[in-house]
Amino acid sequence: MKRWILMAGLMLTLIPEGLLAGQNGSDGSGDMVDAGKVVVTATMTEKRVADVPGAVEVITGQELIEMNAQTVADALAEATGLVVTTETGRQKRPSIRGTGNNHTLLLIDGRRLAAGFKDLLGLEQIPMDMIERIEVVRGPASALYGSDAIGGVVNVITKTPSRDLSMGLTAQYGQSIYHEGQEAIGSAYLSDTWGRLGMLLAGGYRDKDGYDRDGVPPDDGDDIEFGSGGGRISFDLNDHHRLLTGLEVVDRNAGGLRNIEQMDRQRDADDRRLNYFLEYAGHPTDLSSLMLRVNHSEHENDYDFDPPTSLIAGGIGDETHAQRRLDQAEGRFSGMFFSRHLVTIGGEYREEGREDDSGLDEDIDNLSAYLQDEIQVVDPLYLVLGVRWDDHSDFGSQWTPRVSMTYSILSHLRLKAGYGEGFRAPGFLELYVPTYMKCGKQVFEPNADLTPETSKSYEIGFEGEYRRFSGRVMAFKNSIEDMIEAVYYSSSGTGRSKKDYYQYQNIGDATISGVEAEWTLGLPMGFDLSGNLAYLDAENGDTGEELEGRPDYKGALKLAYHHADMGLKANVRVEYIGERYYADEPEDDVTLVHAYLSKQIMKNVMLFAGIDNIFDTGADSDIEPTFYYGGVSLRY
Template sequence: MKQTSFILIFLFISLVAFSQDSQISGQVTASGKGLAFASVSVLKTTEGATTDSLGIFNLNGLMKGNYILKASAIGYISVSKPISLTDSQTVVLDFNLMPDKSSLDEVVITGTMKEVNRLESPVPVEVYSPAFFRKNPTPSVFDALQNVNGVRPQLNCNVCNTGDIHINGLEGPYTMILIDGMPIVGGLSSVYGLSGIPNALIERVEIVKGPASSLYGSEAVGGLINIITRKPQNAPILSADIFTTSWQEVNTDIGFKLNAGKKALVLTGINYFKYGNRIDNNDDNFTDVTLQDRISIFQKWNFERKENRLFSVAARYNYEDRWGGDVTWNKSFRGGDERYGESIYTKRWELFGNYQLPVKEKMMLAFSFNDHDQNSVYGTTSFLARQKIAFSQLSWDKKIKKHDLLAGAALRYTYYDDNTTATAVGNGIINSAQKVWLPGIFIQDEIALATKHKILMGLRYDYNSVHGSILTPRFAYKWIINEKGIIRLNAGTGFRVVSLFTEEHAALTGARDVMVTEELKPEKSYNANLNFLKKIYFGNGNFIGFDASAWYTRFNNQIIPDYESDVTKIIYSNLDGFAVSRGISANVDFNLINGLKILAGGTLMDVFSKNEIKSRPVLTEKWSGTWAISYKIPKINIGLDYTGNIYGPMRLPKLSSSDPRSESSPVWSIQNIQLTFSGDKRYEIYGGIKNLLNWTPGKKDPFLIARSRDPFDKNVQYDTDGKVIATADNPYALTFDPSFVYAPNQGMRGFLGVRVNFR
């Protein structure tokens, strides 16, 4: 009897509980088609669902009451609908979303490896649109980043003008460069790979500051720069952007798209840059700016598949011929000791793509392959290098109630060979190409603790065929204070495997010999970053945005090249101690309805290494600032842009105590102004002045390039210990060295250009 009573009571309670639950189903559509992977959330609760490949969603377990359902998707205007539920009710509710072009710049991928709204990401990601870079038109992505706060393009050679990207004061090898999320620009190619990407095909640039190795692996230690190319369906039918300068630089960007059958769209971009004007304003007998002849061809295919599944393939070919040196040099002197020149031929091609597997779950296969062939001569020193990188990654994206999971496996193979000590074994007698396998697995879980609180936990395991197992955990927390304020806390670790070429370009100028005193170990870092984002909206349509971050990064096994022990050598070893990068950074964004827009930022940082003593690395500023001020006058279709940057003093790479050049750089600034006339939506005419202050480095120094009149050191005398002797011809006891460089050596110049777009 007791058992029967218990069963009846249990059934009654279950039926009552069941009777309180309702079911909501429906479809989210856009342009008459089902929208896959759209989000349907129940506001002020943690309930939600994701649409399938046909746009269908189902919500179960809602109790009696009044609710508001919100349907949203990347690139579409969100729609909310109220609904009132009674007991055990089944409701069909459909949503139709409209495209929202204004929201495209707010979509980010880099922080979590999946498309999310920038404000929804627990990882702070900075997004820069083509409109931002058009405020100061440049011939390459490398130059375009000069007005991004906390990011500095650094030239590493006064002769060939190659360089890398510093983020928060960290050297270029700590920055990972991606194209459409693919790690195809790294190692050898990081020096040259940022040139030749057609600006007309860039949809946006995403920047993450701080380690991201738990998602992207090696090299993502200081930060990430992800160049997102346009989708063919979003690109104009034909676009062109051509400009020239008073220094006789010419840059041409052309893009066009076409249909390849009924199910494929093809986007093609061509970039050509030419600079052949030999200028020697500082009278050192060397070209002030490297001469370049570069062409890049890019093509991207998007295929239409059933249920809107993704399949895109892209390829790029880049060829560059650059040289700098003696103003009387020509190719007949290449490799000889009559005229000094640094001549670099680069051939590079890339293939990369994304394929969504034909299964119900959201599974993506990403792949890339690139081949970089470089033939260089630095005076009489030849540098012949080949690098190939193959990459493949399978990822699974799954939402389960409060959990947003991402898991995957990746495999990276790197082949590197050159004719230097970097690939030499047996005391340099035998050359052995480096072949490194890097398989890895990763998982991250983004958990919605409550409406305003979200955490992200990630873990990656890699096995490097040279260095063994590497584990990189990651944690992030996001607190939505209110609709206008967000706090994000990120912490994690990073690692970087050494590539001697990228450590210091000066190793190849012929000025110094390379010495590796030990077997170099991978660098490891530990990072914490606190970010605060605030937007203030005014009733008249004006708003102010404020974005501030504080970071701390500590390195073990850091590789710091030693230039000071012996002026004829670069000595590499792991630091027997630790290194730190810490600081604060802030951006302020004013948008006023009268046409005035101001974006200004500043960074204050302390970067140092500590063994027995604390020392600051060369070419690292303590503070910097950037700004972009724009004003539009609609009545006459004129826009004005005033952009610039400013940098505090940095320690400079002097050769010795007798070197008369400055120990630190002055405060310096590059400023630009531009006027743009927009006749209609199809064309723009723009022009202005770059480097308004006509600032160039070294005006208070006796020279920038040490012994530019004797670049082969024919008149340098040495003592029995191999040290340079001071003579009448060489009073400072120096050898030829072009590494004393901290800023572009290009003065004021005018520019004029035109843009055309047909949609």
């Protein structure tokens, strides 16, 4: 299967233009849509993907439906050059271009969120109820977004109130091939506008049973209850100025059996999250825009064990109960000057804090300002220059510049290149809090002497469309100085009592380079073939050894079918994750195959069904076994 994916990727990347026929690209109906998608994350101004000077991927709401994504982790599983990893507390985190799970900034509508358990914002904690699309920017984005964006940005874009009445309801049920892991899901939304006032309400509930393949602790999957809700209220002051407020609420409980301190214990974890904001967005003139926003985010967790256990040896450090908060005020102005310069200037003040059972009560703040100039130098050349200044209360000031370009070689062929610098300040966890993973079998010790990471990144590539084919090939190199990694230094015990010890350290220089390829090909009779393939070479500059947890290859293929007259949509998806190096034991490569089918039976009623992990691979990892599901969706 691995050879098949690699060969298919290479063949599609090298298809001669003359062999392709039809119109520009395909979305299932023969029309190219990728280059025309509008994104905002890459430059903070609306841009077509074709014009953005860098690698950007848009996962649309329809694509989320057709992969049956129940979490943002599900939605990102097949994204180019992005690997979803399972971290402490079974939290899901993204790693873009091998930079690591702490180097990808997660946003909702450009808003930062408070961290979660062990200072990680898990992808499973972001509600799916109101998602319109997800934008993934690969490459350094610290020149706009500051700390944590060394690898890139994942920005979840939510819906706003609709102009006309719209509502929907979805219900589904599924279970694994072993008759475990039963899952019931329900979600609903309602939206309308009355004059200048708009409203959107959405919510969902998910109840998933645990499962265990071998009957030996830990359980392979937890019992999960997940409830979420959110809303938006908009008020149009006039045609050019709008107020928007909203919130997201999440309550997640996960319980399962763990073997801790040589005893089987029931672990019960509660995570509660609340986000709310108030925003003004307007156009002072036809060629300018202004945004002002205040944002609050908070997270609280409670972790219990039965029978009880000590805090440290129990595998959760001092976070039996912990609270985190983030307050953010920001503003930016964009305007056109001298007909060729689109200038964006902005600033942000952010304060973050946490309290936990150890007595830790810490606050940090960050003040920043940024400037960006998008220049249409000549008709084929589009240049973006940017720089940001951050002043961190614990680590001082940092400047992060960026320069990138798009050069139109032909009407449907573009050269894109860029250079950017980034930084990331150490988190509370790395500085102060011991972390226990894999039920305490891996101990990650903090280090109060850590210094911020800095990076220099380069990328260059080509992208274009020709009739029914679109594609992109991008090469990149990231040089990270003072990279923070959990470095293995010893083990104790044997068998089920074995523990591996790590400590967070600035390992010096790390070099991560690779090549990414993406393509979409419109086929006859309503079929589409799309895919991506990424090669990665990640090396510890001090030791010359491979960095842990980065797959050498990662790719995906999707064959999709769409018949509008019959109301049919279907796809088969192949997901490949290559071998990953770990100091104690490498993790084998894995290939997953999924399928989805939907049928519109009436104008407002759709039935759907699917199978995840058809061949039940990944039994030795945290990948779920073969899972069958089906449901109904009502829309008005």
